[in-house]
Amino acid sequence: MAITLVILDKDPSYSEYLTHYFRRYYNSIFHIVSSTTLVAMNIYLQNNDCIFLIHESYREDWSNEDAEVFWLCEEKNNGERFLYKYQKVDRFIHKILETSQREVDNLSLLKGLKQNIIGIYSPIGGIGKTTIATALTGLIAQHENVLYLNLEPFPSNAFLMNEGNKYNFSDLLLFASRASEDINMLIEKVVNRYETLELYYFNPYNRYEDLLDTDAGTWYRLMLALCHKYDKIILDFGSHEDKQVLTVFNLCHVLVVLVCHEPFAKMKVEKWYNYQQKMSRDLNICWVANKIDQREESQEPSSEYVLELAYNESYLRFNNFEELLRSSLLDKLIPLYLYLEGGESVD
Missing domain, CATH: 3.40.50.300 (P-loop containing nucleotide triphosphate hydrolases)
Known part of the structure; x- marks a missing residue:
């Protein structure tokens, strides 16, 4: 079953790029949703299979501690839940799956890589x-x-x-x-x-x-x-x-x-x-x-x-x-x- 990945970045063109990339290479693993506001993301909070990719500028306004969130950063950050926006997408996909301990077979991942x-x-x-x-x-x-x-x-x-x-x-x-x-x-x-x-x-x-x-x-x-x-x-x-x-x-x-x-x-x-x-x-x-x-x-x-x-x-x-x-x-x-x-x- 595909994992729902909800993306929110302050730059709409970056969200569009990520959405296109995931749908092109990882469509069998992730169901991609691009959101425009934090309020619009609330509809997905009840879904336990969701993973949220949210720009770090929204951290202070994010109140749901139970949701599985990764923060998109403008600068490199080695924190477990932080993803540097400008690294290869394939590498932070690897970090998402490894950190969240989601089970995905290697062949499915290779099809994207x-x-x-x-x-x-x-x-x-x-x-x-x-x-x-x-x-x-x-x-x-x-x-x-x-x-x-x-x-x-x-x-x-x-x-x-x-x-x-x-x-x-x-x-x-x-x-x-x-x-x-x-x-x-x-x-x-x-x-x-x-x-x-x-x-x-x-x-x-x-x-x-x-x-x-x-x-x-x-x-x-x-x-x-x-x-x-x-x-x-x-x-x-x-x-x-x-x-x-x-x-x-x-x-x-x-x-x-x-x-x-x-x-x-x-x-x-x-x-x-x-x-x-x-x-x-x-x-x-x-x-x-x-x-x-x-x-x-x-x-x-x-x-x-x-x-x-x-x-x-x-x-x-x-x-x-x-x-x-x-x-x-x-x-x-x-x-x-x-x-x-x-x-x-x-x-």
Whole structure:
């Protein structure tokens, strides 16, 4: 049953924004009501399932001590019942549910947080998935904090590896499977940060079987915690699918699928896509073409692709992550980044 959330802020446009956000991403969890005055809120006071989000300026006039209230603050406040208005909405939703001890399943919450998760995939091997995933992560890190997670059977990204951290992603999967563990504390132990950027990553797992042995409930719990912690999560998938990989596929807001115009590669992509449709998988696919044939440079771009890259062997020969960050590839990925931010292709 949905929880009734009653919102009252002194800025009507902020109330409207919150209402729209909750209805778009959390409609299955919350029933949203936007109120204009304290008097108008009285009708909801008899409902024990109501949670009130009220601007802090109304505190002196609020007299009902039994109601479950969270105060919307203009300045940061660490109090249990105070919510900083200008933090990510997803984070204060987490605080509301945690503080009020409301039972909501992790999958329902993840459906609202999916806009944070971007998958990079192709059924074609060697097309540059990891290079583009890493470069996109570096680009995003210049604007917001981002987590890169390599889910290939044999992780190939040696740039993002911290030899000084004894923990890796296998450890985190094991920790996450124990429901009694403080998962946020465990993430802090395992995660690494890349120097000056807001770019975070885990050392690769010991064995691919560690990923395959992880059940769906553990994935939901882990991904929910990561979504609350990072603005964006980039998932770098291998070119094949296993049952647990499909579980994670379905958590992606967007699945960026790389294709090329070589006939056999195109056939492989078509078969993969037809299979997804046959299995009725609801994947939000963003097509990116990596052109192997340089002669195709002069052709008009196809409307089905958000981005068409001119394949260049030098993209695959970086000696370190600094070289990748300084390369022209990041500039070429800006249209993709803008698309992922706004959902519209950019010419």
